[in-house]
Amino acid sequence: MVLKKLCRLEENPTPLAFTILPEPVPLENEILVKVSACGVCHTELDEIEGRTPPPHLPVMLGHQVVGRVEAKGAQTNLFHIGDRVGVAWIASACGRCTFCLSGNENLCPDFKATGRDVNGGYAEYITIAEAFAHPIPNAFSDIEAAPLLCAGAIGYRSLKLTNLVDGQNLGLTGFGSSAHLVLKMVTHRYPNAKVFIFARSADERTFARDLGAYWTGDPEERSPEYIDSIIDTTPVWKTVVEALKNLKPGGRLVINAIRKEESDKESLLQLNYPDHLWMEKEIKSVANVARSDVREFLVLAAEIPIKPEIQEFRLEEANQALVELKKRKIRGAKVLKIA
Numbered sequence: 177m178v179l180k181k182l183c184r185l186e187e188n189p190t191p192l193a194f195t196i197l198p199e200p201v202p203l204e205n206e207i208l209v210k211v212s213a214c215g216v217c218h219t220e221l222d223e224i225e226g227r228t229p230p231p232h233l234p235v236m237l238g239h240q241v242v243g244r245v246e247a248k249g250a251q252t253n254l255f256h257i258g259d260r261v262g263v264a265w266i267a268s269a270c271g272r273c274t275f276c277l278s279g280n281e282n283l284c285p286d287f288k289a290t291g292r293d294v295n296g297g298y299a300e301y302i303t304i305a306e307a308f309a310h311p312i313p314n315a316f317s318d319i320e321a322a323p324l325l326c327a328g329a330i331g332y333r334s335l336k337l338t339n340l341v342d343g344q345n346l347g348l349t350g351f352g353s354s355a356h357l358v359l360k361m362v363t364h365r366y367p368n369a370k371v372f373i374f375a376r377s378a379d380e381r382t383f384a385r386d387l388g389a390y391w392t393g394d395p396e397e398r399s400p401e402y403i404d405s406i407i408d409t410t411p412v413w414k415t416v417v418e419a420l421k422n423l424k425p426g427g428r429l430v431i432n433a434i435r436k437e438e439s440d441k442e443s444l445l446q447l448n449y450p451d452h453l454w455m456e457k458e459i460k461s462v463a464n465v466a467r468s469d470v471r472e473f474l475v476l477a478a479e480i481p482i483k484p485e486i487q488e489f490r491l492e493e494a495n496q497a498l499v500e501l502k503k504r505k506i507r508g509a510k511v512l513k514i515a
């Protein structure tokens with residue numbers, strides 16, 4: 177399913193075209209992966225609509241890819257033919273800069289993203305440098321593993337950046353696929369933490385309560401207790417301002433969004449310094465993922481175990497999955513089942 181031209185989904189609900197292409201050939205350091213499942217992520221909407229545009233078109237999107245090694249370049253030795261692997265948002269990084277050397281390869285200036293800077297997994301085949309492919313724990317089926325590779329890994333990194341300690345309060349603004357995985361991680365790792373969910377849809381709030389949230393409410397509500405740290409996974413600005421009022425002194429808001437939409441940017445003018453920022457409140461974003469985030473999270477997810485809620489689509493139904501995501505018809509993670 178190929179993206180040939182950027183567009184707005186409201187105007188063109190079928191941005192991807194079913195296309196027959198030759199099988200890609202792996203370079204010396206790459207493996208060829210036959211794809212069996214690929215998660216659908218909100219970032220694909222940001223790519224299609226030009227907020228984080230692919231540098232070259234046409235391109236195949238998709239960065240939560242699970243499949244099996246079908247062929248290998250001459251210089252590969254980590255995986256065997258038939259091994260199950262995952263490919264995440266990080267397709268490559270330079271390996272030499274100060275960020276890469278300190279384990280923050282997600283911040284590398286040469287960071288290349290799967291399904292944006294290079295072809296991704298909305299396809300039957302993908303090639304990837306083998307050092308950037310990840311073994312998938314046996315605990316998961318292919319379909320279950322796919323959404324863990326982005327929503328789970330970035331959720332894991334976001335949670336790390338909150339510095340949450342057991343017994344503290346955590347807020348989650350928006351309750352899509354990343355947030356629901358964070359809630360599962362928190363209830364396992366921090367059994368005494370209370371999780372407050374801010375979500376607009378009643379369905380999402382019910383879903384959150386089913387999964388053990390302590391409190392749920394609308395993003396505009398004041399939470400019944402002040403909150404140590406909040407992760408915002410929404411594409412809008414209003415929730416940022418609303419979240420800040422619920423933070424404790426010294427609290428931190430982590431924004432887990434690759435881009436924010438412009439539609440409600442004027443909400444930022446509601447920012448009131450004494451209520452929202454004073455008392456040493458912090459705002460921090462989370463950017464990309466390092467390989468270590470993906471791998472540590474997969475191990476943790478298998479140990480818990482985290483089984484994401486899945487909604488399956490066929491590869492040819494990718495456009496429909498994207499439109500539903502745009503309309504926020506969300507209950508768990510959308511995954512394309514391929515072949």
Ligand SMILES: [Zn+2]
Nearest residue numbers: 217219326327
């Ligand atoms: Zn993603």
Ligand SMILES: [Zn+2]
Nearest residue numbers: 270273276284
């Ligand atoms: Zn680097």
